[in-house]
Amino acid sequence: MAIAENIKSFNKLLSPTDTKLIAVSKTKPMEDLLQAYEAEQRHFGENKVQELVTKSEELPKDIMWHMIGHLQRNKVKYIAPFIHLIHAVDSPRLLKEINKQALKNDRVINCLLQVHIAQEESKFGFDETELFEFLNSDELRSLENVKIVGLMGMATNTSNEQQVDQEFKGLRGLFETIKSNISLPNVSMEELSMGMTGDYKIACASGSTMVRIGSAIFGSRNY
Template sequence: MPTDSPSPAPAGSPVSPAPSGSTIAERLAVVRARIAAAAGAAGRDPGEVRLLVATKTQPAEAVLEALAAGVDLIGENRVQELVAKAPAVAGRVADGALEVHMIGHLQRNKINQVLATATGLETLDSPELARAISDRCVRDERTLDVLVQVNVSGEESKSGVTPEDAAGLATAVAALPGLRLRGFMTIGARVEDSGEQGVRAGFARLRAIRDGVLASGAPGTAAATELSMGMTNDLELAIAEGATIVRVGTAIFGPRPTPPR
């Protein structure tokens, strides 16, 4: 895909909650239309942008409803939910019809659980975690697609390597056996806190990191083209800055249920 800066696209304001009577398939159609419109406004092919459906807190029945509507990429934030929903989607994963990404922070003591159920990891953020996953992949004779998570906003509440250290980590990851470096991921700042220009600047920085790694020609980095960035409220901004994966949950499933006290 092109690595130069895309043309600006108008940012859509946060979408209103879907009517209570709308189905997951109808909400998916709305999100796909938003993606297509944002890509078109940026002069990009909508086919360059994949929709990852974030299934955090959603029951298996809702996930299966989304899959029936054509979803082929889902993401889980929590290892326990990833494992709990694995039996419901195992057949589609085995057939190659579905990718399952871990999109939450991963502790080293849960690597085996993730490797047993996920096809990709978007939150690789340290050399120690990379080496531990590499060792398990080599032992299991498999290869895992990984994205390096970068904290472009500098917020302490967000995980990820610093932008200054991102290229070095990516190059090191690319050289490890059992790992296939596919690109970079970030959780952007909130529009309410940083404004549209601030959010776009963070996404643009991730794109620049990706482009620099690709241009370096370092071994194992040629496939590192992915930019996983943008969610329900800022996907237009992310697509304008080159996102190849947008992670959307709320606009598809509605607000997450409040956990019991």
Template sequence: MDIRLNLEEIKNNIEVHARKVNRNPDDILIMAVTKTVDVERIQEAIDNGITDIGENKVQELIDKYPALKDKVQFHFIGHLQTNKVKYIIDKVKMIHSLDSIHLAQEINKRAHSNNIVMDCLVEVNIGSEESKYGIDPLNVMDFIKSLESFDNIRIRGLMTVAPFMEPEQVRPYFKKMKELFDCAKSINQKNVDFKYLSMGMTNDYTVAVEEGSNIVRIGTGIFGKRLYNMEVK
């Protein structure tokens, strides 16, 4: 699996699809999703232009952080339990999975203790899937407004994990996310500073780019398929 060639292909695809809708491809961040990927291979991605990585598991982030903290910016993109916030609050640039008041309270408390303001994306369950986390699209505006008193959280935008289906079938969900993003960014609140719409993964990032995403989260497309259970033959 050639990480350099994979990244070249992804960058080329982003350029083609961004230009198609008159967007600047330089405005779109490729975030490498590094779940189960070792430090050596992450370093290869960094050597080929990756500046930001996304981790799904707190323990993996903690394990990789010492070796990579001066080379790349860490983001937490998985479901975050409140009792784990304290372990990552001083290590990540942004938390992409804010999905409850309870979690917001803990992030705000831990950020205050560390004298920082934590950038967060509100996770939206755009497909209203029972198997996924996230705020219901109909409740996103009210949820953001309910965070107004949290001085140590800054809401920078929205994130979603779209239903897994053919890319063109996902397009309506991405369109809906962009409409929600445009609506929510108009909220006049001191801790709201919308900039990021994080949507699109290996399977559907080209469509996400056409529909307005400016962070695509790509793991398999960069590092290849994860072999969680390797068979011995």
């Protein structure tokens, strides 16, 4: 029952901050997810579309599925009927495809714009200039079947906590700026998804509303 105990421990830690726990269940078997579910966990994050679809078909229907990995445009159609939140929207072209598939499914799909805040080139996301250009574009205004509900960011993978803190605080600053200055029907800054197993405490202190925790709940992964 270690998984259930881990879920309860995290929720107890996070409850004073009102931060939601997204249990990152990628590569983990159904039995592990069911243990988390029985501990009242309802938000689960996956980073592969095929795995996400398979699990959604077999597991309880009140689970809220989060797509947290890099999403290819040609895979959007598979998750559009049921996805709760797409975290890593890293381009206008991807958001346009999500809007197209949402329209086909008569849905409005909630999305987070991924912002590149790390020093590593391997991370995806908008830079600050691209972010504000897109938020002020006519293209975004025309997308009626998506809603931008916040931002997502991944800090540099480093032991330098001061750097991680600066990166998270910078993203929080962008979040607050957008919240104060951008007024569009399909933009509402509600969620700030930042923080994983190694840096969630710093993220919570910087105002994260969602942390994406995998190995600290389910144990290390076998790839």
